[in-house]
Amino acid sequence: MKREEKKTLSQKPSEELESLLVKKQEEFELEKIAALGKKSKNVKMVKNLKLEIARLKTWIRETELKGVGKGQEELVLSEVEG
Numbered sequence: 001m002k003r004e005e006k007k008t009l010s011q012k013p014s015e016e017l018e019s020l021l022v023k024k025q026e027e028f029e030l031e032k033i034a035a036l037g038k039k040s041k042n043v044k045m046v047k048n049l050k051l052e053i054a055r056l057k058t059w060i061r062e063t064e065l066k067g068v069g070k071g072q073e074e075l076v077l078s079e080v081e082g
């Protein structure tokens with residue numbers, strides 16, 4: 001009987017360690033998924049910002065071609081200087 005008790009006692013810690021290991025692996029996987037989610041959000045945000053910058057650049061070019069941009073720059077400079 002003592003041998004059986006020893007076996008169950010020696011098996012118990014390994015079972016606890018195994019369950020702890022499984023739990024830690026699950027936590028790690030969840031953290032990994034969360035990190036990937038954050039990364040994809042950041043990637044989307046950067047793409048949106050790049051698109052917005054491109055839109056603004058084209059708008060600036062269009063307004064400068066019309067002569068609106070240059071006149072406004074001169075007006076702003078004269079207000080700052082004056």
